[in-house]
Amino acid sequence: MPKWDTIIDFSPVGVLINIVDVLLVWFVFYKLFTIIKGTKAVQLLKGVFVLLIARLLTEFFGLDTLKWMMDQVLPMGFLAIIIIFQPELRRALEQLGRGRLFARTAMQEEEERERLMEAITKSVSYMAKRRIGALISIERETGLSEYIETGIPMDSVMTSELLINIFIPNTPLHDGAVIVQKNRIAAAACYLPLSESSFISKELGTRHRAAIGLSEVTDAITVIVSEETGAVSITADGDLDRNLSMEEFEARLRRVWFGNTTEQTNTSRWKWRRRKNG
Known part of the structure; x- marks a missing residue:
């Protein structure tokens, strides 16, 4: 039976190696866990933990x-795990062979970002052509929970079809x-605070006033059709950008949401600044 000090080396180099290990x-x-996140393997893994605890x-x-x-069951269970998790294991081995296993998180974030942009752009284009009014607010640093609570909870994957249908x-x-929170539709039919600014054009309706009102008290991005x-x-960072073409809309949304610096500047912009009461 090996002694404890032969298992763990308490020398400075040994401690460093143990920490790295x-x-x-x-x-x-x-x-x-990032590989199996969002797949059926998560639920199966929970079942395995339950069996081990039992x-x-x-x-x-x-x-x-x-x-x-x-x-009698557990030894066969390990074979069953290999069979059940076969798609996930194959995907992990493929990524390892391509050298992409450790870059998967960044790749997933980029893919999700592009999917969200495509969903919003496609839905806004559809609704704009048919004059379907829409108001989509995207949470950033400032939480929007108090406004989410005023609507109907959804917690749904954001797709263009769902946005259009809403x-x-x-x-x-x-x-x-x-309201979009953490890349998901948190709630619909939410009430936003109306701006009382006297600098807002009279031709703007309730949707625009609500979007501006939200930008007065949060850093949220709001899309208006x-x-x-x-x-x-689009309202964001104290600006209201009006009458955007779809190219201008996508460039502006990408810049304010994801920080892209490339943006077409030939937009019809009405700009206002936040003012303190009194």
């Missing part, structure tokens, strides 16, 4: 019959704003 093991498990409890409480049964006239959710004209606008 633990960090590498943690990183490997972290990458495995096995420990049978040992602790001396449940010999149940322990014997689990001892704002179809005479449907239960078309009034109010959709006018029901009267089909014009597309």
Whole structure:
């Protein structure tokens, strides 16, 4: 039986090696969890943990019959895990062979970012052509929970089809704003604070006032599609950009949402600054 001091080296170099060893093991498990995140493997993995905990409890409480049964099942369970997780394991090995395993998180974020941009751009283009009024607010640093609570909870994956369907006239959710939180549709039919600024043009309606009102108290980005004209606008960082073409809209949204610096500047812009009361 090896002694404890032969397992762990307490010398400075040994301690450093042990720390690196633990960090590498943690990183490997972290990458495995990122690979299976969002797949059915997550639920199956929870079931495996339940079985392992049950096995420990049978040992602790001396449940010999149940322990014997689990001892027969668990060895076959590992083979079943390999079969069940075969798609995830194959994908991980493919990424490892391509050298992309450790870059997967950044790649996933970029893919998700492009998917979100495509979903919003496609839905806004569809609604603008048909003059379907829409109000879409995107949470950034400032939380929008108090406004989410005023609407109908959804917690849904954001797709262009879902966004379009929400704002179809005479449907239960078309009034109010959709709020996007952590890349998901958190709620629909939400109430936003109306701006009382005297600098707002009289030709702007309730949707624009609500969008400006939200930008006065938060750093949220809000997309507006006018029901009267089909014009597309964005409020963000104290600015209201009106009557944007789809190219200008996508460039502006990409810049304020994801920090891209490339943006077409030939926009029809009405700009206002936040003013303190009094």
